[in-house]
Amino acid sequence: MDVLLQAIASGLLIGMVYALISxxxxxxxxxxxxxxxxxxxxxxxxxxxxxxxxxxxxLDPMVSLPAxxxxxxxxxxxxxxxxxxxxxxxxxxxxxxxxxxxxxxLRGLAQFFWTANFRTVPDSFLAGLFGGTVRVGAVSLGxxxxxxxxxxGLAFAGLYLFIRHTRTGLALQAVAEDRGTAALxxxxxxxxxxxxxxxxxxxxxxxxxxxxxxxxIYPSVGVLFALIAYIVVALGGFGSVPGALVAGLLxxxxxxxxxxxxGFSPAYKYAVVFGLYLVVVLIRxxxxxxxx
Amino acid sequence: MSALLEIxxxxxxxxxxxxxxxxxxDVNEGEVVGLIGPNGAGKTTLFNCISxxxxxxxxxxxxxxxxxxxxxxxxxxxxxxxxxxxVVRTFPDMSVRDNVIVGAFARTxxxxxxxxxxxxxxxxxxxEYLAAAMGNSLTIAxxxxxxxxxxxxxxxxxxxxxxxxxxxxPLERAQAVELLRTIRGRNVTIVLVEHVMEVLMPISDQxxxxxxxxxxxxxxxxxxxxxxAVIAAYLGGKYRPRLEATDS
Amino acid sequence: MSGDRPTAAMRQVSWAWVGLIALAAAxxxxxxxxxxxxxxxxLVLVLLYSSLAQAWNILGGFAGQVSxxxxxxxxxxxxxxxxxxxxxxxxxxxxxxxxxxxxxxxxVIIGYPVFRLGGHYFAIAxxxxxxxxxxxxxxxxxxxxxxxxxxxxxxGEDRRPADSWLFMQFNLNREGYLIIGIALAALVTVxxxxxxxxxxxxxxxxxxxxxxxxxxLGVNVLRYKLIAIVISAALTAMLGTFxxxxxxxxxxxxxxxxxxxxxxxxxAILGGVGTVAGPLIGAAxxxxxxxxxxxxxxxxxxTLDLVLYGGLIIIIxxxxxxxxxxxxxRGGKGRxxxxxxxxxxxxxxxxxxxxxxxxx
Numbered sequence: 001m002d003v004l005l006q007a008i009a010s011g012l013l014i015g016m017v018y019a020l021i022s023x024x025x026x027x028x029x030x031x032x033x034x035x036x037x038x039x040x041x042x043x044x045x046x047x048x049x050x051x052x053x054x055x056x057x058x059l060d061p062m063v064s065l066p067a068x069x070x071x072x073x074x075x076x077x078x079x080x081x082x083x084x085x086x087x088x089x090x091x092x093x094x095x096x097x098x099x100x101x102x103x104x105x106l107r108g109l110a111q112f113f114w115t116a117n118f119r120t121v122p123d124s125f126l127a128g129l130f131g132g133t134v135r136v137g138a139v140s141l142g143x144x145x146x147x148x149x150x151x152x153g154l155a156f157a158g159l160y161l162f163i164r165h166t167r168t169g170l171a172l173q174a175v176a177e178d179r180g181t182a183a184l185x186x187x188x189x190x191x192x193x194x195x196x197x198x199x200x201x202x203x204x205x206x207x208x209x210x211x212x213x214x215x216x217i218y219p220s221v222g223v224l225f226a227l228i229a230y231i232v233v234a235l236g237g238f239g240s241v242p243g244a245l246v247a248g249l250l251x252x253x254x255x256x257x258x259x260x261x262x263g264f265s266p267a268y269k270y271a272v273v274f275g276l277y278l279v280v281v282l283i284r285x286x287x288x289x290x291x292x
Numbered sequence: 293m294s295a296l297l298e299i300x301x302x303x304x305x306x307x308x309x310x311x312x313x314x315x316x317x318d319v320n321e322g323e324v325v326g327l328i329g330p331n332g333a334g335k336t337t338l339f340n341c342i343s344x345x346x347x348x349x350x351x352x353x354x355x356x357x358x359x360x361x362x363x364x365x366x367x368x369x370x371x372x373x374x375x376x377x378x379v380v381r382t383f384p385d386m387s388v389r390d391n392v393i394v395g396a397f398a399r400t401x402x403x404x405x406x407x408x409x410x411x412x413x414x415x416x417x418x419x420e421y422l423a424a425a426m427g428n429s430l431t432i433a434x435x436x437x438x439x440x441x442x443x444x445x446x447x448x449x450x451x452x453x454x455x456x457x458x459x460x461x462p463l464e465r466a467q468a469v470e471l472l473r474t475i476r477g478r479n480v481t482i483v484l485v486e487h488v489m490e491v492l493m494p495i496s497d498q499x500x501x502x503x504x505x506x507x508x509x510x511x512x513x514x515x516x517x518x519x520x521a522v523i524a525a526y527l528g529g530k531y532r533p534r535l536e537a538t539d540s
Numbered sequence: 541m542s543g544d545r546p547t548a549a550m551r552q553v554s555w556a557w558v559g560l561i562a563l564a565a566a567x568x569x570x571x572x573x574x575x576x577x578x579x580x581x582x583l584v585l586v587l588l589y590s591s592l593a594q595a596w597n598i599l600g601g602f603a604g605q606v607s608x609x610x611x612x613x614x615x616x617x618x619x620x621x622x623x624x625x626x627x628x629x630x631x632x633x634x635x636x637x638x639x640x641x642x643x644x645x646x647x648v649i650i651g652y653p654v655f656r657l658g659g660h661y662f663a664i665a666x667x668x669x670x671x672x673x674x675x676x677x678x679x680x681x682x683x684x685x686x687x688x689x690x691x692x693x694x695x696g697e698d699r700r701p702a703d704s705w706l707f708m709q710f711n712l713n714r715e716g717y718l719i720i721g722i723a724l725a726a727l728v729t730v731x732x733x734x735x736x737x738x739x740x741x742x743x744x745x746x747x748x749x750x751x752x753x754x755x756x757l758g759v760n761v762l763r764y765k766l767i768a769i770v771i772s773a774a775l776t777a778m779l780g781t782f783x784x785x786x787x788x789x790x791x792x793x794x795x796x797x798x799x800x801x802x803x804x805x806x807x808a809i810l811g812g813v814g815t816v817a818g819p820l821i822g823a824a825x826x827x828x829x830x831x832x833x834x835x836x837x838x839x840x841x842x843t844l845d846l847v848l849y850g851g852l853i854i855i856i857x858x859x860x861x862x863x864x865x866x867x868x869x870r871g872g873k874g875r876x877x878x879x880x881x882x883x884x885x886x887x888x889x890x891x892x893x894x895x896x897x898x899x900x
Contacts, residue, residue: 035660086858094861096606096663097809100802101853108846223798227671230664238660267679274668281661282653343756369758377756383749394746397739398758406739427749446758 002138007260008253009139015252016149020207021225022232022244023159024200030239031176031196034084034095038103040226042201044110046072046208047217051119054212060125061212069205076201080194088193103226110219119217126213144214155206156245159199163241172196176239224270231277236289243289251276294357296321296481297342297373297450302351304334304341311337313506314351319450319498324472324482326492326513329502330525335485336378338502339454343375344368356449369398374448378455378485380435384428388419388438391427395445409445416478417441417471433464440471444480451475452483457491469495489526493517501525580714582831584786587721588779590823591728593807594816595775598732600805601814602741603768604748605655608801609666612673613643613773615796617780619677622689622790625707632708636781643777644770651769655762670801677792688791691784708785717786724782728775732816735771744768748814776804799846806849810856812863821864826852 025039036042046068053064061068079102087098126144133140163169174182175192183189215221232251236243255273259266280288295318304312312334319325329335341348347362354360355373363371374395383391392410393403400406414420417437422430430438436456443451456472457465472495476482486492492499493513501509501516503525509516516522592614600606620642621635654665678686694709696702701711710716735741743764746754751761784790794800811822833844856863 029660033660035664083854083858087861090857090861092660093600093604093606093809093813094857096660097805097853098857100608101850101857103850104802104846105850105854108844108848108850112844112847227667231668234661234664265679268675271672271675274672277668278650278653278665281657281665345752364760365755366758366760369756375756377753381750381753381756383746383753385749386745390742390745394742394754394759395757397742401739403737403739403742406742442757 003260004257005137006139007257009136009141010145011253011256012249013141013145013149013252014256015249016152017145017207017211017248018225018228018232018252019245019248020152020155020203020210022229022236022248023156023241024203025229026233026236026239026241026244027159027203028196028200029233030241031172032084032088032193033238034088035099035230035238036079036197036200037096037100037226038079038106039204039229040222040224041103041106041110042072042075042204042222043208043211043225044217044219044222045075045106046205047212047215047221048110048114049205050209050212051121051217054121054124061121061209062125065206065209068209069202072205072208073198073202076197076199077194079201080197084193084197085190103222107219107222114219116219121212121217124213126210142214144210148210148213151206151210155203156241159203160241162199168195228270228273231273233287235277235280235287237287240287240289243287247288294354295319296356297483298352298354299338299342300352300354302338302341302348302353304337304346305349310505312341312348315502315505315507316351317500317507317510319481319483321449321481322476322479323497324476324484324495326496326499327483327485327502328487328489328492328499331487332504333487333502333525334505335487335502336454337505339375339452339485342368343373343452369446369448372447372449373452374443374446374450375452376436376439376443376454376456378458380432380439382427382430382435382438382442384426386427387423388425388427388430389414389423391438392442392445395442398446409447413441413445416474417444418467433460433468436460436468437471440475444475444478448480450481450483452485454485455487456484457486457488465491489517577714580718582828584717584721585831586823586827587718587725588783588786589803589807589827590820591721591725591779592776592804593811593819593822594725594728594732595772595779596804597808597813597815597819598735598744598775599768599772601808601818602735602744602748603765604744604814605765605768606663606805607666607769607772608663608798608805609668609670609673610772610776610804611796611798611800612666612670613647613776614780614783614800614804615673615677615790615792616643616646616773617777618784618790618795619683619689619780620777621781622691622784623683625691626689631706632781632785633706636778639777639781640774643773643780647769647773648766651766652762655765655769666801667798670796670798674792674796674798677796684791686792688789688794691788691790693788708782709788720782724779728779729816729820731771731775736816740764740767745814803849806853808863810852810863815863818863825864 021039021043025036028034028036049068049071050061050064053059053067054061057064083098083102087094124144126147129143129147133142134146163172171182171187172192172195174185174187175189179189182192228251232244232247235251236245236247251273254276255269258272259269297319299318300316302312302315303310315338327335327338340346342353344360344363344365344367352359352361355368355371358371360368360371360373383394386394389407389410392413393406396406396409400409411420411423414423417440419434419437419441422434427435427438440451440453440456457468460468469491472482472484484492484496496513499511499513499516500507501519501522503521508521508525509519511519592610596607596610617636617639620639621632624630624635624638625632650669654662657665677683683689691709693701693711694704694707703710703712703716705716708720735744743754743759746757746759747761747764755761780795783795787794807822807826808819809822810826811820812818830845830848833848
């Protein structure tokens with residue numbers, strides 16, 4: 001029982017991080033129906049930004065977080081104007097592969113310049129906080145994981161409020177709904193798309209800075225996280241922000257709880273997650289929160 | 293002898309919205325039947341229900357004596373019922389000829405035969421000179437003509453045309469009417485959706501009028517144009533109570 | 541006016557040219573390349589990847605269903621024949637057929653649910669499937685787990701490694717691999733051409749162009765997509781068997797990793813999606829290029845591969861979405877075929893106004 005509680009708590013915590021990584025992806029898709037296949041590499045770059053900030057300037061990932069987020073947002077905007085804006089009207093194949101190519105390029109460059117070695121941020125603030133773990137009853141949780149989940153929650157709340165309650169957020173929604181009509185209302189969809197990419201990449205920046213505090217950093221670190229993010233987004237319904245949150249938690253839970261519950265090797269946990277995705281889309285092709 | 297197409301009590305709901313309500317009418321072999329109604333009357337929904345794009349919520353569709361209610365679109369086509377779209381859907385990255393060949397493959401497995409069918413029909417509809425052009429390089433009138441040619445290549449007994457005239461200039465419209473006459477001469481029954489009445493009247497044998505999802509009138513064009521309910525539907529609801537009062 | 545329009549006839553002609561040039565190049569190059577092991581290896585790889593891309597093209601190019609999980613089929617082929625060989629000492633030729641059948645069955649099982657999804661969903665679902673296969677095989681002791689499987693040498697009377705057509709193994713005269721490679725490439729290409737010129741090919745193109753319109757013309761969309769994935773999977777699995785026999789060693793990483801799926805698709809995209817010549821051109825350009833960077837830069841070449849692939853993909857997607865094949869068409873006309881639907885619609889709306897006096 002305690003083992004199960006422990007698994008549930010851990011699952012929910014990692015699920016929050018998955019949700020945060022995924023929300024940027026779903027935001028961009030909801031806005032312009034393009035999947036950013038370089039999403040994992042964005043995350044990887046954010047983690048390296050935190051790592052280099054710590055190594056070169058002695059800044060803790062939490063201190064450099066704003067800079068990381070800004071850098072990532074800039075990368076997102078740059079990606080939009082440099083690549084995405086040029087392929088908006090291209091066939092779907094080109095759309096899929098353009099960002100895929102960007103991902104490969106970034107990963108290759110990271111490997112070339114920073115080697116494939118695993119890096120960690122030594123003595124990060126989050127890892128040392130409260131001795132690193134907290135016990136609640138029989139459940140012991142890592143402080144970095146809790147902080148990550150809390151930050152993810154905050155980011156989610158902020159994003160939600162921004163989209164629902166600011167003029168710019170409403171303009172974003174309008175563009176997502178109908179580009180043409182939004183344009184008639186005087187909304188520049190090009191700028192909204194760029195903003196979407198900035199926001200989406202910025203969210204990844206937060207996730208990367210947090211993950212860098214307690215996770216290994218290496219060039220292909222983003223691959224698995226991105227895969228999970230695609231699953232989360234598809235599961236939650238492409239373009240649905242609440243869907244990303246629920247699906248992120250669900251994936252985190254399934255990943256950690258299922259090996260405990262059914263007693264198979266954790267090595268298969270991702271196979272179970274991908275399997276879950278296939279089952280869900282079989283029943284609900286548009287995902288849990290997807291439209292029609 | 294029963295009619296070629298029998299619509300009986302057909303209804304379609306989208307959530308709380310009833311797009312079609314209890315619609316019944318017959319289409320006899322060899323006729324040209326016009327289906328008219330103001331925007332939002334449910335014409336396209338009716339088309340989609342009949343042609344298998346979504347199953348009706350109630351009622352039945354019989355075609356050539358067979359109950360085809362709820363059949364998927366490709367099966368409906370093989371039963372002998374073809375359709376075109378209001379917003380043209382030519383295959384953009386295929387040549388005009390290849391567009392038609394896809395249609396012809398509904399009746400043959402052999403490419404040579406499909407080509408023969410396609411070339412023959414391109415000649416009939418006057419698109420031969422464009423046979424090699426790509427689908428996305430056509431004007432809207434050419435695209436509509438291509439869609440009709442493509443549908444004819446499936447050798448249908450009944451052809452349903454969704455706004456085949458919309459967006460055409462007067463010359464193109466006259467040519468389209470000419471084409472319909474040709475098609476009719478090939479023993480293909482036609483159901484024609486338009487919301488502009490004038491287009492339909494000269495070529496229709498029967499006219500069915502829809503308004504707000506229900507059938508409000510049916511008959512030969514001459515009687516339909518004088519039908520008070522139809523006039524009300526076209527002139528607007530303001531006149532309806534008065535007209536209905538005089539009607540009863 | 542119709543004279544300015546891109547026509548299908550132009551395509552046919554350019555294909556014929558491309559095919560002729562490719563044949564001529566092969567006829568000249570093959571004898572030259574018999575010189576060394578490295579050249580032979582390169583040639584086998586070009587043949588292998590062009591065939592893999594051609595098989596991918598049937599699904600991704602003709603039918604427009606972008607698969608990023610074809611490595612899973614490749615792995616099934618490699619593992620099926622290898623296990624049958626190791627466990628039962630059965631010829632890889634039998635294993636090749638068994639692997640193709642198994643991959644086809646697998647393709648139907650996954651295709652059935654996944655094909656109901658839209659484009660992006662399908663791509664992601666195939667990634668997920670590839671990853672599941674990778675994880676399963678890496679943790680499955682029976683098939684060697686992450687360590688992989690070695691295929692034992694065929695030995696002659698003198699106990700030394702020997703050649704055997706029956707066991708598809710050529711340790712002395714490696715030209716045997718080249719001949720099989722050419723035969724497989726020819727098989728895949730012929731199948732692609734036959735499909736392209738048949739009802740299936742027309743229907744797949746129709747599905748790629750407009751699924752809804754295809755349905756109204758009587759195309760059972762799911763059925764034809766399944767036909768495409770079954771053919772693609774079976775051919776890919778056969779090539780997997782060949783690859784296993786060529787390397788005599790397989791593990792989940794080399795046969796099923798995502799990068800392999802991407803490379804397969806990239807070869808087709810680089811050359812030109814949906815054309816028979818495209819995968820041949822793509823492989824002929826990309827594989828030597830990638831081998832060249834490897835040999836020039838040593839170990840670093842492995843990572844620069846990614847940079848090369850990535851950069852190429854971006855450039856093609858942005859500037860030449862129809863691939864290198866399109867360059868062979870006059871004046872870059874190929875690009876106009878990539879017009880997005882909404883822009884066509886916009887053009888179509890204007891057309892009656894503009895084309896009113898076109899004097900037909």
